[in-house]
Amino acid sequence: MTQPDNEVKPGSFANADPAHLATFPELNPNAVIELDMNGRVAYLNPEAQNRFPLLLAEGVDHPLMEGIMTTVEMLRSEGRESASREVEFANAIFEQKVCYAALPDETEIVRVYNHDVTANRRAERALHELARRVVDAQEEERRRISRELHDEAGQALAALKISLNLLRNDADDNPEIVRANLTDAINLVDVTRERIRMLAHDLRPPALDALGLNDTLEDFCMTFASRTRLPIEYRGAEISGLDDAQEICLYRLVQEALTNVAVHANATQATVDLVRSESEVAVRVADNGIGIGPEPGIRKTGEGIGLMGIRERLEMLGGRLELTSSEQGTTLTGVLPSESRP
Ligand SMILES: Nc1ncnc2c1ncn2[C@@H]1O[C@H](COP(=O)(O)OP(=O)(O)OP(=O)(O)O)[C@@H](O)[C@H]1O
Ligand SMILES: [Mg+2]
Secondary structure: OOOOOOOOOOOOOOOOOHHHHHHOHHHOOOEEEEEOOOOOEEEEOHHHHHHOOOHHHHHHHOHHHOOHHHHHHHHHHHOOOEEEEEEEEOOEEEEEEEEEEEOOOOOEEEEEEEEEOHHHHHHHHHHHHHHHHHHHHHHHHHHHHHHHHHHHHHHHHHHHHHHHHHHHHOOOOOHHHHHHHHHHHHHHHHHHHHHHHHHHHHHOOOHHHHHOHHHHHHHHHHHHHHHHOOOEEEEOOOOOOOOHHHHHHHHHHHHHHHHHHHHHHOOOOEEEEEEEOOOEEEEEEEEOOOOOOOOOOOOOOOOOOHHHHHHHHHHHOOOEEEEEEEOOEEEEEEEEEOOOOO
């Protein structure tokens, strides 16, 4: 049984019975309940009285006590002293430790400690939910790539094969026709190459390896600006010493943040800054749009794994996401730890 750390003034429990005195349940911040072997409540500490006012009257019929005597019987028959279980009551979750003791005078006591773990369990559930959504998003991404490979590359190669077969059959024909067919086939190869290039680019921008983060971001901003007609000012810096994971993380942040600006912000201008301090690298995407409402990303279920995913990526690398938003616009900053090297 656990002992509270609280300090006890000498003599303050002069009238308590020895079993209580051993563990000071009066001081325990958790609800402590004692039952006799008939399932009647023999003792409630102040927290238990407060939290479960009906417990005294209802005894083992109280929802918090459901099935408790079965647990006690099990402890007794197996000669064990305690068991843990989890009980939900009134929108709260309690980790219950059920303790059984047979005293030398043959009285038997059952003591139940109730530790409120609602906040922990909710956090765990939120984490599970997030993990599930990340896995779903990965699956969706795979499905998209598989669909695109099938539809774009697969169809194009099939068409190319048909063209080449025709060419083989018509090889003796008029060279003009052969040349025209060949030109078609070459065009088809170019289109397919471009589509595969775009697909690969989505998965990992090759420019990151070839050009480094700064030029890749600048490129991306310019292409994005011309595609969406959103003016974007890019203010970069040459930054060395970042590893692959850090670079891709900052690149994805800019991708997601600018996509959000284009889709949600109704902005007329965006700026992207890449900056380094002594110990950190930050990328900041700001817009002059309408701002994010309260609790972005969790207002409607199923909406918004973009920002959550970015936050996760940053935190996994020891960094953080900072978000400020008002009716004048939104600024999203991703910060990663990175020592600047001379
Ligand atoms: N720059 C912005 N301006 C205004 N609102 C924004 C901006 N960025 C995000 N939001 C709001 O925050 C929400 C959450 O953004 P998030 O990127 O997480 O999800 P999403 O863009 O809706 O969906 P997903 O990114 O998963 O495709 C958005 O739905 C939008 O309402
Ligand atoms: Mg988004």
